[in-house]
Amino acid sequence: MSVSGSLGVVSRERQSTFAGLSDFRQMDVSRVRTFWRTVERIPAGANIAEHDGRKRQVVVVSGWVSETRILPDGRRQIFAFLLPGDVATVNASSHVGSRGLVALTNVEIADAAALTAGEQGERVSASLVDAVRQREERLFDQIVRIGRLTAKERVLNLLLELYDRLDAIGLVKENTFRVPLTQEVFADALGLSVVHINRTLQQLRREGMLTVDRGTVTLHQRHKLASFACYQSETQQALERQPRRAGGHQQD
Amino acid sequence: MSVSGSLGVVSRERQSTFAGLSDFRQMDVSRVRTFWRTVERIPAGANIAEHDGRKRQVVVVSGWVSETRILPDGRRQIFAFLLPGDVATVNASSHVGSRGLVALTNVEIADAAALTAGEQGERVSASLVDAVRQREERLFDQIVRIGRLTAKERVLNLLLELYDRLDAIGLVKENTFRVPLTQEVFADALGLSVVHINRTLQQLRREGMLTVDRGTVTLHQRHKLASFACYQSETQQALERQPRRAGGHQQD
DNA sequence: CGAGACTTTGACCGTAGTCAATTTATGTGG
DNA sequence: CCACATAAATTGACTACGGTCAAAGTCTCG
Numbered sequence: 001m002s003v004s005g006s007l008g009v010v011s012r013e014r015q016s017t018f019a020g021l022s023d024f025r026q027m028d029v030s031r032v033r034t035f036w037r038t039v040e041r042i043p044a045g046a047n048i049a050e051h052d053g054r055k056r057q058v059v060v061v062s063g064w065v066s067e068t069r070i071l072p073d074g075r076r077q078i079f080a081f082l083l084p085g086d087v088a089t090v091n092a093s094s095h096v097g098s099r100g101l102v103a104l105t106n107v108e109i110a111d112a113a114a115l116t117a118g119e120q121g122e123r124v125s126a127s128l129v130d131a132v133r134q135r136e137e138r139l140f141d142q143i144v145r146i147g148r149l150t151a152k153e154r155v156l157n158l159l160l161e162l163y164d165r166l167d168a169i170g171l172v173k174e175n176t177f178r179v180p181l182t183q184e185v186f187a188d189a190l191g192l193s194v195v196h197i198n199r200t201l202q203q204l205r206r207e208g209m210l211t212v213d214r215g216t217v218t219l220h221q222r223h224k225l226a227s228f229a230c231y232q233s234e235t236q237q238a239l240e241r242q243p244r245r246a247g248g249h250q251q252d
Numbered sequence: 253m254s255v256s257g258s259l260g261v262v263s264r265e266r267q268s269t270f271a272g273l274s275d276f277r278q279m280d281v282s283r284v285r286t287f288w289r290t291v292e293r294i295p296a297g298a299n300i301a302e303h304d305g306r307k308r309q310v311v312v313v314s315g316w317v318s319e320t321r322i323l324p325d326g327r328r329q330i331f332a333f334l335l336p337g338d339v340a341t342v343n344a345s346s347h348v349g350s351r352g353l354v355a356l357t358n359v360e361i362a363d364a365a366a367l368t369a370g371e372q373g374e375r376v377s378a379s380l381v382d383a384v385r386q387r388e389e390r391l392f393d394q395i396v397r398i399g400r401l402t403a404k405e406r407v408l409n410l411l412l413e414l415y416d417r418l419d420a421i422g423l424v425k426e427n428t429f430r431v432p433l434t435q436e437v438f439a440d441a442l443g444l445s446v447v448h449i450n451r452t453l454q455q456l457r458r459e460g461m462l463t464v465d466r467g468t469v470t471l472h473q474r475h476k477l478a479s480f481a482c483y484q485s486e487t488q489q490a491l492e493r494q495p496r497r498a499g500g501h502q503q504d
Numbered sequence: 505c506g507a508g509a510c511t512t513t514g515a516c517c518g519t520a521g522t523c524a525a526t527t528t529a530t531g532t533g534g
Numbered sequence: 535c536c537a538c539a540t541a542a543a544t545t546g547a548c549t550a551c552g553g554t555c556a557a558a559g560t561c562t563c564g
Contacts, residue, residue, distance in 0.1 A: 069392065069396055071396070071400060071482050072479075072482060073482070075400045075482075076400070077395060077396045077399045077400045079392055079395050097484055097489070098489060099392055136388070136391075139388075139391050139392075139395070140321065140331055140351055140391075142395060143329060143331050143391070143394060143395055143398065144321055144323070144329045146395065146398050146399045146443065147329045147398045147442075147443035148323060148327045148328070148329045148443060150519075150520095151519075151520070182541090182542070182543095183542075183543065184542080184543095190399075191398065191399035191400060192520070192521090193520070193521050193522080194542090194543085195520085195521075195522080195523095195543095195544085195545090196519085196520050196521070198543065198544060198545090199520090199544090199545090200520095202544085214529090227324075230323050230324060230325070230327075232349055237349070237350060402551075402552095403551075403552070434509090434510070434511095435510075435511070436510080444552070444553090445552070445553055445554080446510090446511085447511095447512085447513090447552085447553075447554080447555095448551085448552050448553070450511065450512060450513090451512090451513090451552090452552095454512085466561090
């Protein structure tokens with residue numbers, strides 16, 4: 001008896017269904033057009049390794065990438081998901097035990113060095129610095145998720161983060177967005193087993209917190225979910241960091 | 253019936269017992285002496301906040317610091333431990349929900365900006381850049397620990413990391429080192445409960461993998477432990493990243 | 505010696521893992 | 535358009551790792 005939906009299917013997915021450049025936010029569009037020639041295509045499932053010798057910094061233009069480590073005994077941990085606009089440093093080809101970048105969908109990436117070279121270099125460069133900062137901040141969120149949240153909280157928390165990030169690049173429509181991830185991938189990111197991810201999703205659905213249909217996710221009552229899952233959007237975090245005035249408490 | 257040992261006691265510890273500057277590694281000694289006047293003392297348990305306004309980068313000179321986040325419901329997650337020589341960026345005063353630096357022992361810190369200002373600035377600066385890189389690498393290790401390792405593995409893995417880091421700054425003698433941490437702190441770092449940390453330590457002791465006596469830890473057969481706990485020292489990681497020759501496999 | 509912080513135990517519970525079988529996509533070739 | 539192959543999602547049964555609660559026991563320090 002089907003419980004009515006999966007988290008998604010990656011490999012067989014028709015490309016460009018969801019993350020075409022057309023959806024890219026303004027600034028990035030121009031940025032990318034200018035350096036279109038430097039864009040490199042990576043097929044789903046492939047590793048993103050350095051070309052010849054040393055490491056390099058790349059920017060995701062379209063598609064989903066995961067930052068992963070495989071343990072010697074086969075266990076796998078996904079550190080982060082990289083979406084269009086995100087930055088990452090490519091290490092060596094991902095040996096067991098070291099960190100690697102794996103394309104979860106068909107992906108387009110650009111070399112950061114190339115992007116910062118042009119005339120807009122200054123601005124792009126600043127943008128990349130910020131992307132790096134955000135990435136680190138998300139690593140901390142990830143640690144909290146797997147270190148201190150329950151399965152339900154982890155799933156919700158991650159989905160809420162993905163919502164915000166996808167929303168920022170225009171990939172959310174009516175509280176709904178595509179998550180081209182296998183439940184197994186989800187499990188490896190959240191430090192849970194596939195089976196448990198499956199059951200947790202079912203429970204969340206039964207409780208009406210979200211809807212999942214073939215890789216399309218809808219979050220209901222995001223505010224409630226956020227407080228339930230200890231989720232703080234990045235903008236909220238920024239606000240708390242800079243409480244303009246120490247006094248004057250406000251309701252809500 | 254006492255099982256014979258605790259992980260350690262922090263607050264009441266006589267200061268300077270273990271991490272005096274005298275133990276500091278060469279390069280750092282000179283670095284610190286030159287800027288001695290810029291050193292700031294933080295008492296155990298205190299927060300390390302920014303002084304007046306903006307964020308700043310600080311270097312730990314002596315003592316242990318934790319990078320922490322407190323969740324709205326009281327749960328706590330420790331992201332990392334900072335030892336002498338480590339770098340961190342100070343955010344705003346640690347509100348609930350945001351990241352904060354907490355001194356676990358009496359601590360001495362220096363302002364990174366001040367350190368890079370002097371004549372040796374160039375060299376120091378490079379050293380700091382590397383420290384930042386190492387710190388990030390350790391965040392990934394932390395994610396693997398709490399995401400994919402069992403309790404026993406987590407404890408060992410963390411102790412092995414601490415061993416290497418303390419060894420690098422001359423704070424290990426005969427496989428033994430001081431860990432001025434409460435079991436509760438350990439628990440919050442490893443995403444476990446205090447009770448379970450306690451029992452796990454006992455188990456590890458019974459199995460002869462380590463010895464703990466009043467905050468002094470000794471690891472037995474580090475190599476075996478390392479393989480058991482999926483631990484890779486940083487130097488090992490670096491080696492795998494740069495396999496000089498692809499061929500020529502070696503035994504061991 | 506007493507107070508408070510830490511560690512240790514015991515009893516019991518529950519979340520999440522494992523294993524193995526089944527069902528449901530998603531495709532593919534004929 | 536259908537039969538078959540494969541990846542992914544679901545289920546059920548059972549296990550176990552780790553959490554919770556509460557009560558000692560220890561250690562330090564004033």
